[in-house]
Amino acid sequence: MSCLNAEQQRRIDQQLRLLSSVRAMLPRGSTPYFGHMRLDTGMREVDVLLASTMRTGPAVSFIDWQTAPLAEVFFAYDEGEEYEVEVGERLVEGRLLEKNLLGFDAGELVRIDSSVGTLLRHMETGWASLEGSGRPRMTPRSPSARRPFRSPLEVRLDPAQQRVVDLPEHRSVLLLGEAGFGKTTVALHRLVELQRKAGRGFRGAVVVPTEGLSRLTRLMLERRGVEGIDVWTYEAWAASVARPVFRDLPARESVNATAGIVRLKRHPALRSVLADYVRLRPKPAQDEERPTRSRARASRVDLEHLFGDRSAMERVIAGTGGALPQAIAAEVTEHTRIQFLDMTEVEYAHVRRENLTTVDGLRIDAGTPMEDADSVDVEDYAVLFELERLRAEASGAKPTSLATYDCVVIDEAQEFAPLELALLRRCVRPGGTVIIAGDAAQQVDSTSFFPGWDAVVAELGVPEAERAVLEVNYRCPEDVTALARSILEPGRPAARTESAITRGQHESPFHLAVRLTEELRSLQSEDPTASLAVVCRSPEAARTVERALRHGSPVRLALDGEFEFRPGLTVTCVQEVKGLEFDYVIVPDASASTYPDTRESRRALYVAVTRATHRLGLASAGAWSPLLAP
């Protein structure tokens, strides 16, 4: 701590004067506002306080830092710079004279961070200046560690990895190991090697649960010049095989199925209800008004009979042993009812066309409960194929052949439901093989139920698959791996020194957003070829963080797999980043409320932190998550 210079003293006096002038306007609270800007608007100088609500006083305005366009000035400009901000239709210009990030304790000003340093008020000794900011910052990686993106197909495998690639061609393989231990890498090397050995006519595929990982896999294969291997998300693959078989399916997939509905349709307890249903209805159900000429052993109308039957749904729920609440039965039947209604445009087809157009050009049902009229759920594809298989079996016939591939890699296999695995099994040609890669600790899809690896290989029809557990960490710095393990296993200590990890606890979400913006800007200027990801717990949190950060630097939001795998900053969420990696990873919501001590939280935080190849930043605007206790 050191003495104050004249400018520092002026800032303190100014802030105290401002505080006393607005005190009467403030609600009682420990943090009345978070920041201050003095702006030269061209006509006069004004003080603007950044708070969580808007309020205007005679000499000063309070703006909501999350919604007010003017808040951008605080994030995006330095003192002395001319600013330009769009406010509605207008362009507002001026000069940022001063900005101060403020800290309060029980309503009293105790900290000012600004271009003239960090000023702290000590209750006994008064104000003093702190050397540095007193906050740890992420250090950029060294220039020698900066390498452009490399496809895992370009790395040289270690002997244990190579042994898996060299297993006899007819063996299926189950590849296990912690995050970043090379499961995807080995799976792809083996697939490419099998393709090379088999020569022309070989058909291979990779099936993954997320769009982001499918894009990355495609990129990795392209980088190596590998051709002739299909890369699918499970959903796209299932639709591609279902539509030619079940001709009566509507073109649209639903958008409003709740997590409960999806969980029920993916739950193993559905199986016995499907078997009962087929016993009662050995022939596919028909729409009496619009009979189809489809020869498939299951029809869309089966879905209506099955999922529209409240007592059948209650039986599924009873079979889940308490995993699903009773209320889901009504949700499923109501959702099914809507799916079998006509879209408003079809129902009112007799009305003049122009009367059925909306101002915004969207469908009439968009955003209403009717939005899912005439739609199918992605989960229905596996259900239909299971009905079809059961009926074929009951009549001594063979189910429709889907066998296309000589080898299929199923990556992040812990995320697939048993019925989906059983369907995937059908795409493997007789004599073909499966390469399964997964890590049960990374199971983060809350709508799925991981049945254990024995059940996975059984569903895929390869109980004899060779198990290989990879044991060398290639992705994360050692202290990140130690932290990741301690997150999964309560009581296990993290590393004693954390050179690749930075922890920052902040007074408020505003302070966090400001410091994160500063940190990301300086990292991007010091290490411009790096990939940076801010990984939030939920898509909603990612949207909020992206809104705050985009004031300060260019940022991409990736919530539907739209990763670009190039340098720059991406804001995303845990569900999206399975299988991906970034040079710098920041978890901005590592708080007790976001990551409480539950199994789901442990797995989600484990996935988030293990995406980092060089540096990990943990930030919280409240109490730390108990999973991160030092």
Ligand SMILES: Nc1ncnc2c1ncn2[C@@H]1O[C@H](COP(=O)(O)OP(=O)(O)OP(=O)(O)O)[C@@H](O)[C@H]1O
């Ligand atoms: N033998 C190796 N030499 C150098 N780098 C390797 C080697 N094996 C894997 N890697 C690298 O390690 C990183 C992690 O590999 P990979 O993505 O295959 O791990 P994973 O086990 O599938 O991870 P996750 O569980 O997160 O999906 C990648 O950058 C990959 O290129």
